[in-house]
Amino acid sequence: MSKDATEDMLVTYHELNGDIEELYEDPSPLDFMRFVARNRPFVVRGGCSPWPAMRKWSVAYLKETMRDIPIKVAITPCGNADSAVRNALDGLTYFMKPLERNEVFAEFLDYLERQSLQKTDSLVKYSQTQNDNLRGEYMSLHKDLEPDIRFASIALQRGPDAINLWIGNSHSTTALHRDNYENIYCQILGSKEFVLLPPVETACVNEQFLPGATYSNTMEVTLDDPLVQVPCAIWDPDKPHENATEFSHLSRPIRVTAGPGDMLYLPACW
Known part of the structure; x- marks a missing residue:
């Protein structure tokens, strides 16, 4: 074109x-x-207001319900999991995946609270698995949610393929990306800010193939073996003048904040 x-x-x-x-x-x-x-x-x-989770979930309730159950935690130096990161040592940009580690849920939650209150510069932790974890490691919390989103299940004539719970604090940032399926995001506690771009703006986001890498225990860049090239958008609508294409100035990001009880439909490929 x-x-x-x-x-x-x-x-x-x-x-x-x-x-x-x-x-x-x-x-x-x-x-x-x-x-x-x-x-x-x-x-x-x-x-989501009618859901039992809206009445029951609190830090104390989550700790009591999950107790000492281990969960998978993503760890990064500054909340930048699964994103394009420039390595200061070699000047190259990599698609950086987080260090993943199993931690006791209560200890993980304590860490998030402590970091938020003290405003420390410590490592950022985020529960972000996308493996249907609410019917897996978070099964004990699944009873507090509706089994599906009725209007979506009736319309699509199928239940959800995966139901995931993500837990983090204000230090975590999700990089610009797209999913090839319909998402419905339900906010229970806190809030999350979304910046949405329609698929037509593909020409604006400067997608490139980047070598895959993973943070080590010392938060250093470790190249994946075997090395895989990962497609990743390197333009950030919050930093519009960096890594821009000739079309980036025509982008019109939609910004929306989901608060407690809100439900956001994210169409495929947004």
């Missing part, structure tokens, strides 16, 4: 599509399918 055609496509898309739509009750299955067909996100304010 020519430069002029790409620019016209981006400008036209944003002229025809506005900001994220806010709902205050669950959509019907038919309405949900309309969002899926248009590949547009929406947020349901208070969509």
Whole structure:
């Protein structure tokens, strides 16, 4: 596609599509399918409010329920798991994966609290596995959630492929990436800020193949063996002048904060 055609496509898309739509009750299955067909996100304010987890979950409850169950924890020097990182030693940019370690849940939660209160510069820990962990290591908490999102399950005629629980603090940042499937994110405690880009903005994000690497116990870069090249966006909408393409200035990021009880639909490839 020519430069002029790409620019016209981006400008036209944003002229025809506005900001994220806010709902205050669950959509019907038919309405949900309309969002899926248009590949547009929406947020349901208070969509998770009836769930038992909204009444029961607290730091004390989570510790009591999980007790000494080990969980897998991602560890990075500055909360930058699965992201493009420039290595100061060789000047090269790598797709950096976190050091993963099993830790007792209560100790992990204590660490997050201590780090948040003391504002320390210690290593950042994040529970971020995507292996259906709420029906695995977090099974004891699964009873506090609805078994599925009814409007989505009815519309798609299937239950969720995976249900994951992620726990972190304000030091954790999720790098710009895309998933090839429909996501519904449900916020129970705290809040999470999202910056969303539609698939049409692929030309803006400067995706490149980067050598894969993993943080070592000393937080040094360790090349993966065998070495794999990983596609990764290196442009950051929060740093728009760094690693930009000739189309990045046409990006129109959608910013939304999910608070306690909110439900956010993230369409495939956003």
